[in-house]
Amino acid sequence: MIPPAFDYHAPQTLEEALSLLDEYGDDAKILSGGHSLIPMMKLRLAQPEHIVDINALTELEYIREENGVIYIGGLTREVALEESDIIHARLPLVSEVLPLIADPQVRNLATIGGNLAHGDPGNDHPAVMLALGATIVAQGPEGKRSIHINDFFEDFYMTALEPEEILTEIQIPVPPQGSGGSYKKLERKVGDYAVAGVAAQVTVDGSGACTSAGLALTNVHYIPFKVTDGEDVLVGSKLDKEAIEKAAGIASEQCDPSNDLRGSVEYKRAMVLELTRRALRDAANQARG
Amino acid sequence: MKTKEITVHVNGTPHTKEVSTRLLLVHFIRDDLDMTGTHIGCDTSNCGACTILLDGKSIKSCTVLAVQADGKQVTTIEGMANGAQFHPIQEGFHEEHGLQCGFCTPGMIMRAAELLEKNPNPTEEEIRWGISGNLCRCTGYQNIVKAIQYAAEKMSTEAETA
Numbered sequence: 001m002i003p004p005a006f007d008y009h010a011p012q013t014l015e016e017a018l019s020l021l022d023e024y025g026d027d028a029k030i031l032s033g034g035h036s037l038i039p040m041m042k043l044r045l046a047q048p049e050h051i052v053d054i055n056a057l058t059e060l061e062y063i064r065e066e067n068g069v070i071y072i073g074g075l076t077r078e079v080a081l082e083e084s085d086i087i088h089a090r091l092p093l094v095s096e097v098l099p100l101i102a103d104p105q106v107r108n109l110a111t112i113g114g115n116l117a118h119g120d121p122g123n124d125h126p127a128v129m130l131a132l133g134a135t136i137v138a139q140g141p142e143g144k145r146s147i148h149i150n151d152f153f154e155d156f157y158m159t160a161l162e163p164e165e166i167l168t169e170i171q172i173p174v175p176p177q178g179s180g181g182s183y184k185k186l187e188r189k190v191g192d193y194a195v196a197g198v199a200a201q202v203t204v205d206g207s208g209a210c211t212s213a214g215l216a217l218t219n220v221h222y223i224p225f226k227v228t229d230g231e232d233v234l235v236g237s238k239l240d241k242e243a244i245e246k247a248a249g250i251a252s253e254q255c256d257p258s259n260d261l262r263g264s265v266e267y268k269r270a271m272v273l274e275l276t277r278r279a280l281r282d283a284a285n286q287a288r289g
Numbered sequence: 290m291k292t293k294e295i296t297v298h299v300n301g302t303p304h305t306k307e308v309s310t311r312l313l314l315v316h317f318i319r320d321d322l323d324m325t326g327t328h329i330g331c332d333t334s335n336c337g338a339c340t341i342l343l344d345g346k347s348i349k350s351c352t353v354l355a356v357q358a359d360g361k362q363v364t365t366i367e368g369m370a371n372g373a374q375f376h377p378i379q380e381g382f383h384e385e386h387g388l389q390c391g392f393c394t395p396g397m398i399m400r401a402a403e404l405l406e407k408n409p410n411p412t413e414e415e416i417r418w419g420i421s422g423n424l425c426r427c428t429g430y431q432n433i434v435k436a437i438q439y440a441a442e443k444m445s446t447e448a449e450t451a
Contacts, residue, residue, distance in 0.1 A: 001332055007290040008310035008356050031357075038352045039333060051310070053357065079346075103422025105400065106334060108346040109353070190421040191335070 003041035010053045014139065014166070017054050021164045022141045024050045030166060031055070032075055033110035035102065036118045060113070060168055063087065068174050074113025074137075074167040079104075081112060090174050092286070093181025093201055097128050100183065103191040113167040116152070119159040119223075122193040126153060126224030128183060129170065131199040131214030136160075137169035144168070153223040178211075179203040180286025184275040185218065188262065194219045195262045196271040198251070200279035202239060204287045210239050215247060215276070220257035220268050227251045230276075239284035248276035295359040299324070300368030308355050315339045317355035318365060326366035326395050330424070337423030340396035341365050347403040349422070366395035369402070377447065378402060378440040387436030389427035397423050401437045409445055413438070 011017035021028055029048035031037055032055065040046040054060070060075035063084045070090055072081070081087050082098045101107060101115070101124050115125040116136065126149075134149045138161055147160050154160055161167060175181070181201040185194045197218030203211050213234035217225040230247035237243035257268035296305040299322060306321055318327050318341070327350060330338030334352040341350045342364035369376040378398050381387060388394040397420060404411060404419040411419060416437050417430075425433060 002313065002316070003311045003354075005291050005309070005311050008293060008354075009290075010356070010359075031354075034354070034357070035334060035352055038354070042332070053354075055357065099418065103337070104404075104419060105337060105340055105347050105349045105422045106352075108348050190418075 001042035003038065004044065004047045006041075006048055007050045008053065009050060010056060012056050014057055014059065014168070017052055017057060017166060018139065018141060018164070020050070020052050021166065024052075025163045028052050028163070030117075032114040032117075033077070033106075034114075035106050035110045036114065036120065054166065065090065065174065070172045070174060072112055072170045072172070074117075074169055075111050076113070078102075078107035078110045078112065078115075082107065091132070091172060091181075093128055093132060093183060093199060093283075094172075096181070097124050097183040097185075097199070100124060100185045100187070106191070112170060116170070117159060117161055117167045119153060119155075119157045121153075121156070121221055121224050122219040123224075124183070124185065124194065124197055124218055127197055127199040127216035127218040129172070130216035130224055130226045131181065131201040132172050132175070133214060134173075135171040136167060137171065138162075138165040139168045140165035146171075150226060156222045175201065176203055178205065178287055178289070180283040180288075181214075182279045182282035182286070184279045184282075186271050186275060193262070196220050196257070196268050196275055198272065198275040198279040200276070200283040202234065202280070202283045202287050204239065204284070208238050208288065210234050210237050210243075210284075213247075215251065215280070217251060217255050217272060217276075219262075220255040220272055222256065225255050227254060227276075229254065234280070239280065239287075244277055244280045244284070247280060248273050251276045293356050293359070295356055297355070297358045297361060297363055299363045300365060310354065310356050312355040313351055314341075314343075314353040314355045314358050314363075315350035317358070318350060318363070321355075324365055324367050328392055328395055330392065330396075335424070336393070336396075337400060337420075338393055338396040340399045340423065342399055342403060345403065345406070347400045364399070364402075366398060369398060376402075377443040378405070378437070380443065381436035381439035382433075385432050385435040385439050387429070387432045389425075389429045393423060393425045393427075397425070397433055401440065405437070405441055405444060409448070410441060411437075 330336035
């Protein structure tokens with residue numbers, strides 16, 4: 001399959017890329033890793049008139065830690081995250097999700113910014129970023145703005161990004177002492193989209209009480225789904241069996257999966273229930289140290 | 290601007306061509322350069338048959354545009370042997386019966402090349418995860434793993450004696 005014809009632009013600077021997006025707006029699509037965009041173009045699900053290839057903007061490929069925040073450039077490849085000591089040491093939840101995304105060849109090109117900006121509820125990073133409370137930085141013709149991840153996913157394949165904006169950075173607060181995170185993904189085969197995925201991140205205090213909780217789901221809702229009511233049950237609890245059961249029950253009831261090749265609605269709800277239990281148990285055990 | 294002149298260095302040789310911007314890298318390699326060792330399997334970035342090295346990284350060439358390879362180094366299966374002498378990975382596939390129909394083999398070998406470059410002594414599990422983006426529909430994985438283990442051993446022995 002060959003994609004439909006388009007005009008190809010390969011800007012060498014961020015400024016140049018932004019001016020192209022400003023000029024072409026909705027008619028342009030940004031090409032980063034390309035592993036969602038090119039398949040969609042082959043299937044004619046996307047037919048942009050202009051492709052703005054941002055792969056030369058290597059200034060957007062970085063991972064660094066500063067004052068308790070991890071800063072990740074939008075064009076950072078999955079493989080760079082996988083090989084990053086900072087990610088392994090500081091963000092175990094992110095480190096756990098990486099090998100579950102697609103396969104090694106795809107991770108060589110695919111970017112974290114693209115994974116988020118695509119707004120696909122089947123992608124794995126969105127739930128992880130919801131659980132970690134990340135902030136997205138977008139740059140447009142009028143400068144930079146920050147968007148909290150809770151406000152980022154607006155609708156099916158729709159994010160808060162404007163057509164003229166580039167997702168330039170992801171900021172993730174380093175979880176404090178006494179934190180733990182876990183991602184559980186059920187997939188039909190290695191590299192597939194999740195039948196269901198669950199990201200859990202919790203922090204406990206000296207007495208073992210939960211002081212903060214992040215819980216979010218992959219591919220069982222029209223957008224990446226943050227289980228706010230489940231988080232509320234966890235905070236203040238001892239993350240005991242009862243609290244975990246209750247949160248997992250809420251996750252399973254409140255999500256809205258569709259009946260498709262990956263399973264029936266009933267099956268997916270049952271999987272969300274069990275995966276949420278497992279993710280929370282593992283996250284809690286890690287947090288307790 | 291629906292065409293662009295690109296120069297791609299394939300197995301060390303620069304090739305300059307005017308190509309359609311929508312041309313996929315795999316078609317550039319197979320149709321424009323007549324190098325048909327790189328296969329097209331699923332055409333959806335699932336099967337890994339089209340795996341090549343782009344600036345040393347294994348990628349699926351059915352999901353990359355030819356224009357994205359402008360100015361870059363491409364290594365295909367044709368670039369692996371040294372004249373009549375097999376690359377150790379090719380030798381491994383030969384010695385360990387690592388192929389049956391052979392369709393997935395070029396992709397498997399190119400993926401194994403980067404895997405062994407990064408991790409010269411992989412465990413069996415690391416090899417299996419390492420080739421998780423490559424499908425063998427003959428299901429000949431046991432011997433593919435053995436072939437890569439053979440190559441790892443041969444390459445480390447060669448590195449020691451060099």
